[in-house]
Amino acid sequence: MQYESPDTLEAAAKLLASATDARILAGGTDLLVQMRAEVLSPSLVIDIKKVTETRTIKEENGGFRIGAAVTGAELKEHPKLRSVWPGLVEAANLIGSTQVQGRCTMGGNLCNGSPAADSVPALIAAGAVATVVGPNGRRDIKVEDVMLAPRKLALTKGEIIASFFLPARGAHASDAYLRFIPRTEMDIAVVGCAVSLALDASGTCTAARMSLGAVAARPLLVADAAKALIGSKIDDAALTKLEAAARAACTPIDDKRGTKEFRIDVAGVLAKRTALIALERARKK
Amino acid sequence: MQERVKSPKFDIIGTRPIRPDGADKVTGRAKFGADHKIAGQLVGKVLRSPHPHARIKSINIAKALALAGVKAVVTREDFKEQSPEFIPAGEMLVNYRDVLRNVLAREKVLYEGHAVAAVAATSETIARQALKLIEVAYEVLPHVINEVEAMKPGAPIVEDGMITAGVTPPPTTPSNVAKRVEFTLGDVAKGFKDADVIIEREFNTKPVHQGYIEPHACVASVSEDGTAELWTTTQGHWIARAHCAKLLGWDITKLRVTSSEIGGGFGGKTVVYMEPLALALSQKSHRPVKMVMSREEVFRASGPTSGANIWVKIGAKKDGRIVAGEAILKYQAGCFQGSPVQPGCMCAFAPYDLENVKVVGYDVLSNRPKVAAYRAPGGPISEYAVESVVDELAATLKIDPIELRLKNAAKEGTKAAYGPKFGPVGLVECLEAAKNSPHWKAPLGKNQGRGMASGFWFNIGGETTVSLQLNEDGTLTLMVGTPDIGGLRASLAMMAAEELKVPYAKVRPIIADTSSLGYNFLTGGSRATFSSGMATVEAARSIIKQASGRAAKLWEIPEDAVSFENGEFRPAGDNAGKHKPMTLADIAKVAGKTGGSIVGYAAISAQGAAPSFGVHIADTEVDPETGKLTVTRYTAIQDAGKAIHPSYVEGQFQGGAAQGIGWALSEEYIYGADGKLQNAGFLDYRIPVASDLPMLDTIIIEVPNPRHPYGVRGIGETPIIPPMAAIAAAACKATGVRMFELPMSPPKVLKAMKDAKAGKKA
Known part of the structure; x- marks a missing residue:
């Protein structure tokens, strides 16, 4: 096995395109585990942590640009990010244990290609856009369009996620993420739900996005959920519509982590609970 | 050395000194199984079956052997056949025909993960490559996973030609039922006729x-002269020695086994898996061979305990007096016979003083890994079912569940359904303590419920040898042969120090290897503190006797004219003359001149093990929208006989409760239709993490065991018995729904709550 740690993403992309079984190493919290379990045996591992742009958080056009290899712990420690995007930071901080938080990244969480990834619904709800570097240059892609199916991404050969852009937030806007796990930590989402919303001065919802994880082959952006909330005061009637929209969007499977019926039920429950947390936070801003 | 002054109470027993193995464990210096290294060692790896059930047509190792760096390969051809022969190992019986086949498959592979071959190579990478080069031709056979399915006519037969034992006349056709057992007391039919209320339930x-x-x-390291050393993580290195020597056809004396520090066993390390393979690979390769299982291998190919189907029927009078109890237990054995169904039957109704009991058990094979002992093997399953029905009985009769149990509690003189009459036992004391505990009286919050259950376990004694050496400076070295899983060394050093009236720190206990000490049965059956404690006391008393002899010699008086009081050897009375008292250290100093080294040795078969009863109280809270149950408060109460080191007794109570909470709520083996295990890892095999548990409170009850010098009962196993029923009872109160299946995972609880709601509407 060959290990490379280039200084630029352009060089990394060239390397990635050069071998059929090359893998990108960011935090390694999925890759190294899969290598040890012999699920993957790449001939080339490309570490992108030496590339500055993957490791930095910066403010850009009123929003934030977060490097793909920024760790969960770094997101949490950022002075401003946590107050603007509490739901996203909370979701990323649910990955693994405290030790894993020192290594795990949102780029890796997305590119690992699991429908149950915690930070992905939060990125989708936030309206995050991924900047991708490939052999043919850079392009932007909405996070909800990156994952196609389990372990299958919309990235082409040699493409690497460089960073995520989170748009500017107005007043009275916030987000939240909840997941259902049978334990209290160290677990994987049976259902994950992220809601991001904005209110006007009167408390009426002016913008909303909801994303569900682990209830379909890929994390979902639930368009009907936005319809349920926008224009409402997020009252019981709106929440009932939201719950129904969440349940209607689910196409889960029965597996070792939960039944289809359970996932659909819980998606509705989490949708309401998450929306209420986001609402509470938005009102305080 | 300042000898202790005798006090009317114990000086050391009942205190909480730091464990002798503590410093090395918390600083990472302690050597566990995988920490041992020998220069030149090879890496051993096991090739495992991808099929749950298949006939092995051929194994071709030529390509693997040809790979550079591969030093040896072993297959079924390297081990001689063993005849069926049952011998006790822990609280289970083993059969060498089956032990051999579990170590390495012969005619068939019987579960996914079954070992088929093993390689030794110069690196892990080469060993893994070699495994891929071994060609095994399988004839895949139909498989059966569930015990109820396995009992049906026409089910795939796991062991060809197996005829059920314990049935008269013997069946003429083979089945997957290895054995039927029955325990009967009185007449259940008559008992049920007298009952005002009968409750009958089925559990899974x-x-x-x-x-x-x-x-x-x-x-493993096998020398050119045929002697061998084995370092392994085990609950019983004498048992490991016996199994390995038997499978390899060696003289026992040629094999020296050292047990490492052990990172948990709970019964699962009473079995050999890789040890015979490592020895065979070492013999073939002429190099030491190290083998370490991955977590996935641990799940696929070691342990677990049985899953089961249980039917229970209990009849009672209106006043709560139970008049009959009946149960049928169907326990999974895994792919070889020997589930813990017999102890399961024996303890099912043990907490109750009953006149009419009938329990029938079936030992059922299926295409799963062979079950291994797990903390009170068999008990948690049958007692969960019985205790759950007793809880329902209490609810039906509108009697407090503790009062109902007090009305029927086993006590001294009760004849247990499995035979013996109980001596002094502490169930009533535990129930009273539960009733009077702050927990039982505390108010409950919204969506919360409280339940309780009792538990019983037999406990055992058995063969035990210790050696206690009085060193020349008056300190002592205690050599013990039961591996220390839960604070044993501390407890034994305390007993030796108490007997000899020396400070605890002056006694250094070690776990000796199999060539340094006489035979020791394994650490299991909650026997180690009881049995090794008894032997330690005997060895300490032998030291006092020998030291008295030395004083007598010095003083030129008869040995019986020397007394040992307040840590000093003195002339027994004025008639014995005036001599300056001597401490043990004084005598140690002159031991060489008075007859040589003083060593206390005890080789005993410890008799008089006494059962331990426990009562647990659990509060649970349900999230009514997701069905998730959380244990919000927990108290474990148990009769320890005498708590030598209360912290380690409490630790056992808490550990058993934590494992029981996992069993109740989240742990399970999940199989697909393909007969393969789907959750062979800690992510999806959900053991509770620390944040899942409340503080686990404990109350130690002490009803001394009259057969032990300090009153000790075994306490390690009982704590895993009550949690499942206590939590099920609490969950019933919290959810309004009674569950009959473990684990009570959120999808099941939510569905049961929804169904109950729909039922009410309809």
């Missing part, structure tokens, strides 16, 4: 793994 439980954090690991 899933296999759960012991979940020790340290995977199986060993290093």
Whole structure:
């Protein structure tokens, strides 16, 4: 096995395109585990942590640009990010244990290609856009369009996620993420739900996005959920519509982590609970 | 050395000194199974079956052997056949025909993960490559996983030609039922006729793994003269020695086994898996061989305990007096016979003083890994079912569940359904303590419920040898042969120090290897503190006797004219003359001149083990929208006889409760239709993490065991018995729904709550 740690993403992309079984190493919290379990045996591992742009958080056009290899712990420690995007930071901080938080990244969480990834619904709800570097240059892609199916991404050969852009937030806007796990930590989402919303001065919802994880082959952006909330005061009637929209969007499977019926039920429950947390936070801003 | 002054109470027993093995464990210096290294060692790896059931047509190792760096390969051809012969191992019986086949498959592979071949190579990478080069031709056979399915006519037969034992006349056709057992007391039909209320329920439980954090690991080194050393993580190195010598056809004396520090066993490390393979590979390769299981291998190919189907029927009078109890237990054995169904039957109704009991058990094979002992093997399953029905009985009769149990509690003189009459036992004391506990009286919050259950376990004694050496400076070295899983060394050093009236720190206990001490049965059956404690006391008393002899010699008086009081040897009375008292250290100093080294040795078969009863109280809270149950408060109460080191007794109570909470709520083996295990890892095999548990409170009850010098009862196993029923009872109060299946995972609880709601509407 060959290990490379280039200084630029352009060089990394060239390397990635050069071998059929090359893998990108960011935090390694999925890759190294899969290598040890012999699920993957790449001939080339490309570490992108030496590339500055993957490791930095910066403010850009009123929003934030977060490097793909920024760790969960770094997101949490950022002075401003946590107050603007509490739901996203909370979701990323649910990955693994405290030790894993020192290594795990949102780029890796997305590119690992699991429908149950915690930070992905939060990125989708936030309206995050991924900047991708490939052999043919850079392009932007909405996070909800990156994952196609389990372990299958919309990235082409040699493409690497460089960073995520989170748009500017107005007043009275916030987000939240909840997941259902049978334990209290160290677990994987049976259902994950992220809601991001904005209110006007009167408390009426002016913008909303909801994303569900682990209830379909890929994390979902639930368009009907936005319809349920926008224009409402997020009252019981709106929440009932939201719950129904969440349940209607689910196409889960029965597996070792939960039944289809359970996932659909819980998606509705989490949708309401998450929306209420986001609402509470938005009102305080 | 300042000798202790005798006090009317114990000086050391009942205190909480730091464990002798503590410093090395918290600083990472302690050597566990995988920490042992020998220069030149090879890496051993096991090739495992991808099929749950298949006939092995051929194994071709030529390509693997040809790979550079591969030093040896072993297959079924390297081991001689063993005849069926049952011998006790822990609280289970083993059969060498089956032990051999579990170590390495012969005619068939019987579960996914069954060992088929093993390689030794110069690196892990080469060993893994070699495994891929071994060609095994399988004829895949239909498989059966569930015990009820396995009992049906026409089910795939796991062991060709198996005829059920314990049935007269013997069946003429083979089946997967290895054995039928029955325990009867009185006449249940008559009892049920007298009953005012009868409750009859069926329960299902899933296999759960012991979940020790340290995977199986060993290093084997076979010398050119045929002698061998084995370092392994085990609950019984004499048992490991016996099994390995038997499978390899060696003289026992040629094999020296050293047990490492052990990172949890819970019964699961009473079995050999890789040890015979490592020895055979070492013999073939002429190099030391180290083998370490991955977590996935631990799940697929070691442990767990049985899953089961249980039917229970209990009849009672209106006043709560139970008049009859009946149960049928169907326990999974895994792919070889020997589930713990017999002890399951024996303890099912043990907490009750009953006149009419009938329990029938079936030992059922299926295409799963062979079950291994797990903390009170068999008990948690049957007692969960019985205690759950007793809880329902209490609810039906509108009697407090503790009062109902007090009305029927087993006590001294009660004849247990499995035979013996109980001596002094502490169930009533535990129930009273539960009733009077702050927990039982505390108010409950919204969506919360409280339940309780009792538990019983037999406990055992058995063969035990210790050696206690009085060193020349008056300190002592205690050599013990029962591996220390839960604070044993501390407890034994305390007993030796108490007897000899020396400070605890002056006694250094070690776990000796199999060539340094006489035979020791394994650490299991909650026997180690009881049996090794008894032997330690005997060895300490032998030292006092020998030291008295030395004083007598020096003083030129008869030995019986020397007394040992307040830590000093003195002339027994004025008639014996005036001599300056001597401490043990004084005598140690002159031991060489008065007859040589003083060593206390005790080789005993410890008799008089006494059962331990426990009562647990659990509060649970349900999230009514997701069905998730959380244990919000927990108290474990148990009769310890005498708590030598209360912290380690409490630790056992808490550990058993934590494992029981996992069993109740989240742990299970999940199989697909393909007969393969789907959750061979800690992510999806859900052991509770620390944040899942409340503080586990404990209350130690002490009803001394009259057969032990300090009143000790075994306490390690009983704590895993009550949790499942206590939590089920609490969950019933919290949810309004009674569950009859473990684990009570959120999808099941939510569905049961929804169904109950729909039923009410309809």
